[in-house]
Amino acid sequence: MIRTNVAELLSSDNFLHEIIVKGWVRTFRANRFIALNDGSTINNIQCVVDFENTDETILKRITTGAAISVKGTLIESLGKGQSVEIQVSEIEILGDSNPEEYPIQPKKHSLEFLRENAHLRIRTNTFSAVMRVRSALSFAIHKYFTENGFYNFHAPIITGSDAEGAGEMFTVTTLNPENPPKNEDGTIDYSKDFFGKNTNLTVSGQLEAETYAMALGKVYTFGPTFRAENSNTTRHLAEFWMIEPEVAFNNLDDNMDLAEDFIKSVISYILQNCKDDLEFLDNRLTQEEKSKPAAERSEMSLIEKLKFVVENNFIRVSYTEAIDILKNSKPNKKKKFQFLIDEWGADLQSEHERYLVEKHFKSPVILFDYPASIKAFYMRLNDDGKTVRAMDVLFPGIGEIVGGSQREERLDILKQKIKELNIDEKELWWYLDTRKFGTAVHSGFGLGFERLVQFTTGMSNIRDVIPYPRTPQNAEF
Known part of the structure; x- marks a missing residue:
């Protein structure tokens, strides 16, 4: 007999037929009622055991966390809280779970405790809901770009260039750390390294994506990126995933249109396809907000925030x-601002971005034409000589979620900006080539995937929306 998953059974009305379901025990009450979950839904199915006719040895092994196979008959539930249940005829223990050692007991655990047990935290309702939403978002992203004529481009993870120009990169090397080869001036001789030069883990696939957009027209990357920023905040990871579309012939207005349409599409998808998980996360966030001082509480529930963006x-x-x-x-x-705004040229902080969205405009906001001094070298310089064709998308509760720009397609201006920032032009010879051969206006943006998952799930710490977070002093699991 073929196994049926819990999600399918809970939506079934095909009663009085025999089924097999396999999963993990969430709770076992009164030697009679098993709450079983197999990961296909946040909801458990109740399995009713005839304990008088079940081997006592089996009953003792039905503990929280144990993997079991249940054969029985699907019936209309007699109790409250579920529409169907299983009248059990046979139970097989697939994997025992020692209740004295199993850390994920049926009680409330702190998020800090669960991070220390990240290999098991997926078995909680909170993390299973978050990761199902994350999976659905990933699918929605690929679906959107595929349906809109984009080609998926796999940018290299190992790179010799610093796309952001910030220098916060992880070095990739096979040299002996205790005795690396040295140049005459005492610096490390990377010509003896595996790649023959200093290489790093990428912070962005954008520069490479630009080269592909100049031939394929519309491309996007969706892959891991890395930043060696020694930050232990709730908003930063050392390893994270980025979505970066790049489109030939798009100007800044086109880029803003794309960002808005894309975000609305993927959030609409999860509103339609992750209802049970979102309702659970919505209720969880509501309870969490109650513990905050009144002044710090959000005015919108999770689902209201998502609809706020879409509508x-x-x-x-x-x-x-x-x-x-x-x-x-x-x-x-x-x-009242922690960072007061005194003059033009200030780099906006999250508190400023949230004020614009939540208090002033009461709508998602796209800011554009930023000072050149606070933006990257590849952004197109405006005619005023002091601003660039940059744009950021701002959301409630989180501030900036998307950053992008129209790229500088003019070779002479791009070379001048590279020189001003002391970037080695030789390292970017291939990037500059695209401005020599068939240059054209083009634009793109970057969206940190974990930031999007954080917004759509209501989780306050970015470490709780990625399976195994990589942060300073933490590379466990």
Whole structure:
């Protein structure tokens, strides 16, 4: 007999037929009621045991975390909380779980405790819900780009260039760390290394994606990226996934259109396809908000935030206009902002971005035309000589979620910006080539996947939306 998953059984009305279901025991009450879950849904199915006719040895082995196979008859439930249940005729223990050692007991555990047991935390309702939503988002992303004529491009993970120009990169080397070869000036001689040069783990696939957009027209990357930023905040990871579309002939307005349509599409997908998980996460967040001081509580529930994004047009505002709004805002005048806005050119913080979205416009916001001094070298310089064709998408509760730009397609200006930032032009010869041979206006953006999962699940710490977080001093599992 073929195994049927729990999600299918819970939506079935085909009663009085024999089925087999396999999963893990969540709870076992009164030697009679097993709550069984197989990961196909956040909901458990109740299996009712005839304990008088079941071997006592088997009953003792039905403990939280044990893997079991249940054969029985699907019937309409007599109890509250479920529409169907299984009248058990046979139980097989597939894998025992020692209740004295198993850490994921049926009680509330702190998120810190669960991070220490990341190999088992997926067995909780919270993390199984988060990871099912993460999986659905991943599918929705590929679905959107495929249906809109994009080609998936696998950017290299090992690179010789620093796309962000920030220098926060992990070195890739096979040299002996205790006795590496040295140049005459005492620096490490990377010509003796595996790749013959200094190489790193990538911080972005954007530069390589630009080269492919110049031939395929519309491409996107969706892969792991790395940043050696010594930050232990709830918003940063050393290893994370990035979605980066790049489109030939798109200007900044086209780029903003794409970002808005893309985000609305993938969030709409999970609203339609992850209802049970989102309802659970919504309730979880509501309870979490109650423990916060009133002033810090969110005005919207999780599902309301998602609908807020999908149902509102994104307001487009220039950086200059945003600075004027923030300078004249009550929080700034009353010095309530942690980072006060005094003058044009300030790098906006999350508190400023959230104010614009949640208080001033009450809508998702796209800021554009940022000061060149606070943005990357590859962003197109405007005619005013001081701003670039950059854009950021701002969301409630999180601030910036997308960053992008129209790229600088003019070779002379790009070379000048590289020189001003002391970037070695020789390292980017291949990137500059694309400005020599058939250059064209093109644009793209980057969306940190974990940031998107964090927003859509309501999790407050980014370490709780990736299976095994990599952060400073932490590479366990």
